[in-house]
Amino acid sequence: MSLPHALLTALAERPGSGSELAGRFDKSIGYFWQATHQQIYRELARLEEAGFIESLPEESTRGRKRAYRILAAGRRELKRWIVQQHEPAGMRDELMVRIRAEAAVGPTGLDKLIRERLAAHEQKLALYRGIEARDFSADTDDRETALRHLVLKAGIRFEENWIEFLTDALAVLARPATPR
């Protein structure tokens, strides 16, 4: 349950409205946490209710921007949470299930699907490299920037990993099926 804390982090970095935050979740935040606008609006309401953030205007506004910013209590909560114990997530990917299923009941036309995913990951990698080139030029490397860069590099490495894996997978899938 990190969405509230991802939002607190985003608002600590810079204040913003729900839709603006949704935009950030599609961009720079998206490579380590995803959320739809519905989740974001609901969670922002909860965070305000809890006193971690505040918004303007006060009255209920449907259709008009509502600007949120983090409060001192929100920063305290974030600091508390950062060092809290948690379990590593573990990989969970449909494609792995499919490959293992293919091994059990295949062969099927799985290679086509994999080529599509390969393209998707290559596109994402290019996007991240673009962000890296734009936001992290070599000279500005204070601790704060280095940490944000680190997270982006993890995203890049993650994509590279996928591309390498999918390439290997295509080679194995291309083998003739072993007769039983």
Next chain:
Amino acid sequence: MSLPHALLTALAERPGSGSELAGRFDKSIGYFWQATHQQIYRELARLEEAGFIESLPEESTRGRKRAYRILAAGRRELKRWIVQQHEPAGMRDELMVRIRAEAAVGPTGLDKLIRERLAAHEQKLALYRGIEARDFSADTDDRETALRHLVLKAGIRFEENWIEFLTDALAVLARPATPR
């Protein structure tokens, strides 16, 4: 929603009871999909209801083993599903949120947490390498085995990736905080 298909795959590889399947999800299946025994029992009941698997004994048995096996319709469903379009999952990890939060409101004692995770990933890597040495000796490399090996290697690469990243992260966190 891959749990039903992960279960169909597991049962296609080998029949088994709910608890036995839960055991496999803690071991070899666990590096690409996780599930608790509650999820597994619920899903097995649905799969049987749908006619994809069958079980013995017939009568409702609480406390006694119920052996499931996949049916022809289950195999057909699995083949159909394997090649179905789907979106890549995208990384979603709490630790990334924490690092970015640390960049925003830190410094905190995050390095301690990272050292613990490093140990956890090293342990998991050792486990997978053990499975690899035991189940995938170099000589048996038919297509089916190669595919299962591929999935395991992805798990190994995944863990190696984490270890590398966490090591980098410790180096950055050790830097003195930049004064504002």
Next chain:
DNA sequence: CATAACATGTAATGAGTTACATGATTAA
């Protein structure tokens, strides 16, 4: 001033988690 795009929100559903319950088997 009509229409598209933007912004906020509600409702329903389903997946996943946590806590608990109950019968069967095994071991002290």
Next chain:
DNA sequence: TTAATCATGTAACTCATTACATGTTATG
């Protein structure tokens, strides 16, 4: 024969997704 463990299951709850609803702002 009692206690621990194994095996199956129920119930309640939260997170996440999908579909939809409603109002505001910008544009032709």
